[in-house]
Amino acid sequence: DQQVKQNSPSLSVQEGRISILNCDYTNSMFDYFLWYKKYPAEGPTFLISISSIKDKNEDGRFTVFLNKSAKHLSLHIVPSQPGDSAVYFCAAKEETSGSRLTFGEGTQLTVNP
Amino acid sequence: DAGVIQSPRHEVTEMGQEVTLRCKPISGHNSLFWYRQTMMRGLELLIYFNNNVPIDDSGMPEDRFSAKMPNASFSTLKIQPSEPRDSAVYFCASRRALREKLFFGSGTQLSVL
Numbered sequence A: 001d002q003q004v005k006q007n008s009p010s011l012s013v014q015e016g017r018i019s020i021l022n023c024d025y026t027n028s029m030f031d032y033f034l035w036y037k038k039y040p041a042e043g044p045t046f047l048i049s050i051s052s053i054k055d056k057n058e059d060g061r062f063t064v065f066l067n068k069s070a071k072h073l074s075l076h077i078v079p080s081q082p083g084d085s086a087v088y089f090c091a092a093k094e095e096t097s098g099s100r101l102t103f104g105e106g107t108q109l110t111v112n113p
Numbered sequence B: 001d002a003g004v005i006q007s008p009r010h011e012v013t014e015m016g017q018e019v020t021l022r023c024k025p026i027s028g029h030n031s032l033f034w035y036r037q038t039m040m041r042g043l044e045l046l047i048y049f050n051n052n053v054p055i056d057d058s059g060m061p062e063d064r065f066s067a068k069m070p071n072a073s074f075s076t077l078k079i080q081p082s083e084p085r086d087s088a089v090y091f092c093a094s095r096r097a098l099r100e101k102l103f104f105g106s107g108t109q110l111s112v113l
Helices: none
Strands: A012-014 A020-025 A032-038 A045-051 A056-059 A061-067 A072-077 A086-094 A107-112 B005-007 B010-013 B017-022 B031-038 B044-048 B053-058 B065-071 B074-078 B086-093 B108-110
Touching: A012 A020, A012 A045, A012 A072, A020 A032, A032 A061, A045 A056, A045 A061, A045 A072, A045 B053, A086 B044, B005 B044, B010 B017, B017 B086, B017 B108, B031 B053, B044 B065, B053 B065, B074 B086, B074 B108
Parallel strands: A012 A107, B010 B108
Antiparallel strands: A020 A072, A032 A045, A032 A086, A056 A061, A061 A072, A086 A107, B005 B017, B017 B074, B031 B044, B031 B086, B044 B053, B065 B074, B086 B108
């Protein structure tokens, strides 16, 4: 039972344009969401997060949007840069009740120069 | 700090052999997680420890998998006997406190022939 789903295994974008990565979840108890970025041969690294009390969080070129009613979140990268090429994992957790972080399958983003 | 350290980086073994993966968490972190990355399921949580105590091992695939954390600075994930379907990248991650982000190691690429 995949509680966090990233339906697009890959995304290709031109440098300078916007990248939009999507994530859906099924567990209504999730109240904290994170994005991790992973380069080849490295472990995932934290990118940005959002609490369910907000619907948007911005950090430089990265913005995460949360639509609780649709159980959907997205990561926007603008402008996209070739160095952003990586696998992006969406993750979710129940902030107060446990340590467990549930990840999606990941989306391979390729930013072409 | 060197970050989360995993060894070996790569492991190639034959079906039926015992495999031991090792992890040294970041000093001062009191939670440790073992994840497995596959194409189909992304990052799956296998087991996690709080203060060296296993809290949730519901993600461990079957009895062939076992994990230990004898002290705050060391953990092992053992597969005995290994099977080809165990081939994946295994990540260890640690965290200082409940609301803080996970730090991942570089992973162990396991290939079972």
